[in-house]
Amino acid sequence: DIVMTQAPLSVSVTPGESASISCRSSKSLLHSNGITYVYWYLQKPGKSPQLLIYRMSNLASGVPDRFSGSGSETDFTLKISRVEAEDVGIYYCGQLLENLMYTFGAGTKLELK
Amino acid sequence: QVTLKESGPGILQPSQTLSLTCSFSGFSLSTSGICVSWIRQPSGKGLEWLATICWEDSKGYNPSLKNRLTISKDTSNNQAFLKITSVDTADTAIYYCARSPFGVPDYWGQGVMVTVSS
Numbered sequence: 696d697i698v699m700t701q702a703p704l705s706v707s708v709t710p711g712e713s714a715s716i717s718c719r720s721s722k723s724l725l726h727s728n729g730i731t732y733v734y735w736y737l738q739k740p741g742k743s744p745q746l747l748i749y750r751m752s753n754l755a756s757g758v759p760d761r762f763s764g765s766g767s768e769t770d771f772t773l774k775i776s777r778v779e780a781e782d783v784g785i786y787y788c789g790q791l792l793e794n795l796m797y798t799f800g801a802g803t804k805l806e807l808k
Numbered sequence: 809q810v811t812l813k814e815s816g817p818g819i820l821q822p823s824q825t826l827s828l829t830c831s832f833s834g835f836s837l838s839t840s841g842i843c844v845s846w847i848r849q850p851s852g853k854g855l856e857w858l859a860t861i862c863w864e865d866s867k868g869y870n871p872s873l874k875n876r877l878t879i880s881k882d883t884s885n886n887q888a889f890l891k892i893t894s895v896d897t898a899d900t901a902i903y904y905c906a907r908s909p910f911g912v913p914d915y916w917g918q919g920v921m922v923t924v925s926s
Binding site for chain 1 (some may be wrong): 820843845847854856857860862866868869870871904910913915917918
C-alpha cells in the first residue's frame with residue numbers, strides 16, 4: 696500500500712501571509728504517462744472535504760488562484776498565498792497511482808494567528 | 809449541479825450489517841469515466857477511503873476492510889450502495905459518498921453519521 700505522510704500536523708499563519716503544507720508518498724506517484732497522481736483537499740470546520748488541486752498542480756473548478764500545488768515524484772507541496780480566514784481547516788493530500796486504490800494523508804490543520 | 813446525499817440506519821448494534829445508500833443527481837453512473845466512492849471519518853480523525861465503483865462496474869476496495877465491504881450501484885435510479893458486515897464500535901464514523909471521475913473524489917455529499925453501539 697502507498698502511504699501518504701503529511702507535515703506539519705498543524706500550522707499557524709498570520710492572515711495575508713503565505714503557508715506551505717508538505718506531503719510525502721512511500722512510492723513514486725509519477726506514472727509512465729507523465730501524470731503525477733496526487734491530490735489536495737480542504738475540509739473546513741463542520742463541512743465535507745472539497746477538492747483543491749488535482750494531478751499535483753491543476754486547480755479544481757472554483758478554487759482561488761491563491762492555491763497552488765507542486766512537487767516531484769514523492770514530495771509534494773501545497774502553497775497558499777495571502778492566507779484568508781476562509782482558508783482555515785484541515786488539508787489532506789491523496790493519491791491514486793494504482794487503479795481504484797485511493798489513500799489519504801493524515802491531514803494538516805491550518806489555523807490563523 | 810452535482811449533488812449527493814447519503815442515508816443510513818443511524819445506529820446499529822455490533823455484529824450487524826451496515827447498509828448505506830448514496831442518492832445523487834447532476835451526473836450519471838452510466839457515463840464513461842464516472843465512479844462513486846465511499847469514504848468515512850471517525851469523529852476528530854482523518855479520512856479513510858473505503859470503496860469505489862465505476863460506470864463499467866469495476867470496483868476497488870480498501871485492502872484492510874476488503875472482506876467486509878460490498879459496493880454496488882443502481883444506474884437507473886442514480887444510486888450507489890455500500891454494505892459493511894460484522895460492524896463494531898470502530899466503524900462509528902461519518903460516512904461520505906463522492907462523485908469520483910476515474911476514481912478521484914471531487915464532489916462530496918454532506919455525510920451521514922453512523923453509530924455502532926450495544
